[in-house]
Amino acid sequence: MKRLFTNWKKTILYTVATLTSLVGFSIVAILGLLLFMEDNYQDKVQAAETSQVQEADDTFHKPKIEDLTPLEKVEVEKTEYISEEQFVADLHSHFNEITGWGAYENLDMNQADHFSRAIVVYTKYFIDKGIEDKSLEQDFNDMRELGLKVVNEKDEESVKLLHRYLHDLDKAINGYEHEDTFGVTKTLTGK
Structure with a gap:
């Protein structure tokens, strides 16, 4: 009985450790994804602003020399x-x-x-x-x-x-x- 109880404890500990690891890994993955998306978003915003400036330069209101x-x-x-x-x-x-x-x-x-x-x-x-x-x-x-x-x-x-x-x-x-x-x-x- 003692051995069964010990195995039961170990099983719970392993399960908790595994779940904690998965949750921690998920949090790290989500944070990494958010940071990547933020960088990607900033790149897209910068590209869009550059594109808008280029489009503005191409209009007759701002003619090219x-x-x-x-x-x-x-x-x-x-x-x-x-x-x-x-x-x-x-x-x-x-x-x-x-x-x-x-x-x-x-x-x-x-x-x-x-x-x-x-x-x-x-x-x-x-x-x-x-x-x-x-x-x-x-x-x-x-x-x-x-x-x-x-x-x-x-x-x-x-x-x-x-x-x-x-x-x-x-x-x-x-x-x-x-x-x-x-x-x-x-x-x-x-x-």
């Missing part, structure tokens, strides 16, 4: 801008960031070049598409020339003037509210 040479001949096949109003509001916002509120003193010419290229491409697109308001069409032609001057000559004054065109056009066609008016556009001034 090599696609814009010669800039005067670029044709827009697909546009993210539905209207001239949307285009003006968006580019005005970008020019506010790079030139507005004192930023002009530390002008980033790479950004200015980038957005000026967008102006050159999109003003041509809207002009070719047909603009009913002849004053707005003239302002777009003027902005296109200024954009080319920024791209070709890195002219900082033209960057400042482009911002002023966008500011006044945003007021004229979008109702942008701001106390300043620069009086550079034909659309706003009627001249």
Whole structure:
């Protein structure tokens, strides 16, 4: 009887030890899997972010420099801008960031070049598409020339003037509210 009781004790001890080992192994396996999945998840997030940046770089809103040479001949096949109003509001916002509120003193010419290229491409697109308001069409032609001057000559004054065109056009066609008016556009001034 004593031997049976001893074997019974050993059996319980072995069973408990085996179950404890299995539970411990399972916990370690689950933790390892979670850590692997977390690393894999971070890799996927990073890959997705990189992909999104690449996709953003491929849009006409952020045109590639090599696609814009010669800039005067670029044709827009697909546009993210539905209207001239949307285009003006968006580019005005970008020019506010790079030139507005004192930023002009530390002008980033790479950004200015980038957005000026967008102006050159999109003003041509809207002009070719047909603009009913002849004053707005003239302002777009003027902005296109200024954009080319920024791209070709890195002219900082033209960057400042482009911002002023966008500011006044945003007021004229979008109702942008701001106390300043620069009086550079034909659309706003009627001249």
